[in-house]
């Protein structure tokens with residue numbers, strides 16, 4: 339699957355408190371959360387973002403709180419993919435679980451600027467910077483992650499696993 | 511194997527595991543709260559099973575926005591409560607509750623050797639008891655509620671060795687702030703931090719909870735302490751089921767060993783907007799403040815309130831400061847009452863609240879306006895964490911927080927005078 343969109347660029351250690359501030363966590367509907375996505379870091383984010391756009395960020399993206407509201411909010415705001423130097427571990431799990439594609443690639447981050455157009459091929463991990471005519475290789479997903487992604491997220495994966503176990507004995 | 515590896519191995523039915531390996535772990539406890547449970551419940555329903563795997567092992571604690579701060583948060587708390595009652599889960603209403611990470615160890619719900627996962631990043635707090643505990647998101651928690659299992663990657667362990675004698679007013683909070691200042695907010699990403707050394711063996715349980723609590727602030731998957739007499743004394747009267755004590759082997763493989771001489775460590779203050787942005791109290795300079803918060807899952811335990819009381823006794827909170835003190839649980843609140851701390855705080859000019867996360871995450875009970883500064887015993891000082899994105903949070907131990915409340919600027923307890 340190929341994703342294509344304009345880049346919104348951020349630095350290192352973007353935490354989940356700025357991705358979706360806790361004061362808005364009295365709801366969990368993704369569309370409502372999206373109204374405040376990135377608000378404390380980039381107040382104009384919502385005005386700028388178009389469906390399919392891509393966030394490019396430095397190291398440790400998504401650090402801090404475990405709130406799954408963070409990947410849900412940016413996904414519902416239209417972000418198709420996040421490319422970062424590295425991700426905080428809970429955010430990494432959450433994004434895969436809910437089906438927000440995320441890729442790690444230092445070089446792509448270093449050579450991409452806000453407003454560039456990126457094309458990301460999720461099946462190969464190839465990231466093309468269309469604006470600058472550059473191509474990068476993202477770190478491949480571990481096999482198990484691919485299984486999760488291909489199943490359509492953790493819930494679908496779990497459903498299949500439980501169905502496969504049925505007849506043997508489902509642990510309750 | 512390390513302590514963490516041994517616990518994980520025992521929970522995935524393997525004799526030996528090593529870092530990087532993907533394992534399927536049976537969990538002893540699955541936790542969520544009034545913010546993360548609603549999504550977990552929604553996802554749980556999508557899986558299509560009717561009942562949680564074991565209602566005695568699924569805990570839901572309303573603590574972030576309760577007693578409900580507005581209609582929207584009331585709806586979330588209601589959804590959680592209805593699910594918890596209907597599934598007969600372990601659930602605590604506000605009169606009985608506390609901040610989840612203060613409450614669960616107190617109630618004996620987490621014990622040494624356990625694997626605990628929670629839809630809250632500070633689930634790592636329970637590492638203080640020699641348990642392997644880690645935070646995840648709501649969907650992971652939903653899966654574990656349905657199956658009693660979760661996939662994990664075995665983390666490498668970094669060993670931290672603290673030796674020497676602590677200076678006056680230095681607590682677990684200062685050791686962990688100093689450590690995060692040293693290794694950075696991603697200094698332990700994906701790893702387990704094992705806290706060891708002679709200074710650690712002399713550390714109180716409350717200080718150990720504080721340190722394990724903030725392992726996530728270095729990006730760690732877990733923070734862990736070995737079990738000693740202190741731990742056993744804490745657990746003895748609380749445990750209602752058997753538990754198992756594991757120990758790191760002498761020849762354990764660590765990805766790194768980092769050593770600190772604690773006699774050189776002063777009380778620390780983390781400046782905005784990162785927990786790693788630390789300075790010793792002597793290098794803080796003049797920073798005027800508007801609010802002080804003493805509480806949270808980091809420093810809302812009895813020892814923390816006692817330290818604050820030692821500083822506030824016979825003194826008054828500065829005219830320009832809102833000083834908000836929040837016992838972390840009903841048990842802490844009652845002990846503070848019995849020991850006269852609540853009266854002391856109120857007479858000093860502080861407000862004392864029912865247990866809640868409240869201001870720690872900018873929820874309610876002490877939200878900051880633009881330009882305001884707060885000294886807080888909590889764990890995060892990110893942009894907008896306690897209110898306006900133009901406000902500032904300085905993280906510190908309860909002694910500094912109390913002294914700052916008196917002087918109206920960030921100050922060490924020695925500065926308030928006799």
Ligand code: SF4
Nearest residue numbers: 609806807867870871
């Ligand atoms: S006290 Fe603060 S850090 Fe702890 S669980 Fe509550 S909101 Fe999270």
